[in-house]
Amino acid sequence: AQKITQTQPGMFVQEKEAVTLDCTYDTSDQSYGLFWYKQPSSGEMIFLIYQGSYDEQNATEGRYSLNFQKARKSANLVISASQLGDSAMYFCAMREALTGTASKLTFGTGTRLQVTL
Amino acid sequence: AAGVIQSPRHLIKEKRETATLKCYPIPRHDTVYWYQQGPGQDPQFLISFYEKMQSDKGSIPDRFSAQQFSDYHSELNMSSLELGDSALYFCASSLAVDSGSSYNEQFFGPGTRLTVL
Numbered sequence: 739a740q741k742i743t744q745t746q747p748g749m750f751v752q753e754k755e756a757v758t759l760d761c762t763y764d765t766s767d768q769s770y771g772l773f774w775y776k777q778p779s780s781g782e783m784i785f786l787i788y789q790g791s792y793d794e795q796n797a798t799e800g801r802y803s804l805n806f807q808k809a810r811k812s813a814n815l816v817i818s819a820s821q822l823g824d825s826a827m828y829f830c831a832m833r834e835a836l837t838g839t840a841s842k843l844t845f846g847t848g849t850r851l852q853v854t855l
Numbered sequence: 856a857a858g859v860i861q862s863p864r865h866l867i868k869e870k871r872e873t874a875t876l877k878c879y880p881i882p883r884h885d886t887v888y889w890y891q892q893g894p895g896q897d898p899q900f901l902i903s904f905y906e907k908m909q910s911d912k913g914s915i916p917d918r919f920s921a922q923q924f925s926d927y928h929s930e931l932n933m934s935s936l937e938l939g940d941s942a943l944y945f946c947a948s949s950l951a952v953d954s955g956s957s958y959n960e961q962f963f964g965p966g967t968r969l970t971v972l
Binding site: 773775781782783784785788829833841842843844845846847848 | 888890896897898899900903911913943945947960961962963965966968
């Protein structure tokens with residue numbers, strides 16, 4: 739079964755508008771972490787935001803916020819005031835077994851966001 | 856701040872040749888991960904090392920091997936290259952998850968783009 743599901747292959751948003759990128763996950767672990775990465779056309783993976791399973795408040799980092807709904811197992815990324823430079827592929831990822839060492843990331847299939855004028 | 860260094864950035868090989876990809880983690884990071892991202896795909900975990908020992912193994916072909924050296928840099932060796940090995944190979948580094956931090960972000964290198972002809 740898919741551990742990370744991103745159901746939106748592509749999204750369009752107008753400049754200065756807000757956009758929500760969906761991510762649902764599946765795990766039986768109680769302790770896990772959820773990450774969002776941005777991958778522009780140049781290829782690098784840029785860390786955006788993190789949410790721990792025990793964090794009671796939704797994570798925020800500048801224009802990025804994470805809408806964490808634990809019971810629904812969703813961790814949607816909200817980008818406010820979109821900019822042309824936000825056009826990129828966005829990956830949701832999960833790290834399970836936070837108490838172990840070298841816990842790998844499992845990625846979703848990504849959402850390609852295009853910001854328009 | 857120092858980032859993860861990967862070399863080479865681009866590599867072109869013929870089928871059945873060998874390739875060696877190098878990764879230099881962020882200073883004091885003790886954990887290294889390798890991921891493979893095929894064209895239009897999400898990154899897939901290959902292998903990880905903690906304190907120079909292999910800690911986890913993912914979908915890494917038997918033709919591939921990797922190790923982490925005493926200075927914590929890591930090398931991914933790929934033999935009998937196939938067309939399907941053409942991909943972007945990321946190295947990421949972090950502190951071990953149980954190092955006391957609430958989470959340990961994996962910092963990604965810029966990637967090595969391998970093309971097999």
